[in-house]
Amino acid sequence: MIVTMAPARNLEESDASMRARLVESLSQSFPGSALSKALHGIMDDYDSANAAVADDSDCSDMLSSSCFAELRLDKVKIEELEADAAEDEDDELTSLAWLQDADLLKNIHTEGIYDDADEGQKENEFGGHHGHAHPPHVPYNPQKHINSKPPYSFSCLIFMAIEDCPTKRLPVKDIYNWMVAHFPYFANAPTGWKNSVRHNLSLNKCFKKVDKDKGSSIGKGSLWMIDPDYRPNLLQALRKTPYHPYHQLQMLSATSPTTNFTMLPSGARLFPWTSQAGSLNSPSPHLFPFLSKRLAQSKFETESDIDVANTLMSLKRGLESRPALKCQNGWPRSRSPSPPEFGSEQDKHLLREKHRARASIVCTVPPSDDHNYGVTEGQLQDMQDSPNSSIDGEYDFGRWGRSPSDLDEDTCSDCSGFDDDDEDIDEGCRDDRRLCVKLPHHSPVGKRKLNRSPVVSAKKMRMCVKVEDEDEKLKIVEGADALLNLAGITREPSLTSIVPLRSISPISPTSNDKTNNNNNEVKSET
DNA sequence: AACGGGGTAAACAGCA
């Protein structure tokens, strides 16, 4: 039975039991992990007579060892945000209605999480046949449900693989290996999944091929990395996935008595954050061992927060005072010698800010409201001098583990030191970096003939959006507002939008893949 | 019903 609308008292009870179930579920999925300990700590805190101000420092400490800290909010900022939002939310704190609205409870059942004892039965019932999708109401354990297709899209899987690599760039083969190591399902899956991975890498703009120098020899193929400007979208997509711990934690925190969310003037809600939730933005160290370690060393991602806030501030100023940008239809993406000029440096900066703001907007809506992690053309950018939105700076460029068990342990002096501009990797080192997982090779057998006209790679071109209509600017300002609120930045009156804001709409993928881009390009060529 | 996202299969070129 799904938790549904109920009187307030019953809601409270359901709320508590649901939290308990989620904690239990997560603990089972990641036994002994810092995440598990922290969750129980939180539950203890919660049960201890609703302390006036929950001191979550212990939880923070434990959870700070998990990744995605960059999405965490500084506790101080959260408190400010709470204060700001308090006026709007009083009546809604005790209600789960917004969760219903956001559809976040759709996978929570009062029947509880089944345990290992009946897991086999359930497995047969729901995922017994290889390749079946994982049943929606069963917590997914990649090591247990080896016959169930992981409930993550290929994009998310690739993202996780690359993010889990210290160098944040992987050859496709290592992506295969990571997937096999972390999701044993793929070890015995039909080999088409590799094709899907490659297909995704090529088609999805979120992934960027690192051109290798002629001098470098990393074997066949190129390294793949996450396009920093699309990273928020991938994070959003990852958070959306039903069984990512972060997803469950969001639900957990959302039902906490300290839950609060910011009401936008439009009535749209920002995703709720609590002081607990702030520290709970933590996915599994199991999936991100390297990130877990690295981020445990940094208390907060304040720099990136401030950076985003600053740029959004300037964005708001700019968009509220400037006429629409005019720009050309497109320019070659990164590593091109120079993009065509479309205006002053200020215009370029503005466009970047606009893009970043829109990329960030997706983080402010409930995951279930956003079904696109692709981006609009408005999220285009020039890659040349775009500030790095990822946490590269946090990283040692050490060696990725040679096996799943030592992914985060040793570093390789041969590999260390190559960065965004240095793609050279010693051949021997490269070979050594690879996991020893051999999979059957899939050979194409079909004889389909394609009558293809020569086309220039879509990845070579990016379309520049025209910021011509007021709606577009409005959306951007809304997004800036939303993120500023989320970051706990108080708006100055002078910056307050004059016009009534409408609800934030998730990014719409007008041109969501490279194929579409390619089509645009072909059209523009003709 | 239309549309878009995601997955899969396949063809093919290029490279090691």
Add this chain to the structure above:
DNA sequence: ATGCTGTTTACCCCGT
């Protein structure tokens, strides 16, 4: 020659 990688197209399924 072979296998791997990368790109592209086509099709299907599913949810909205």
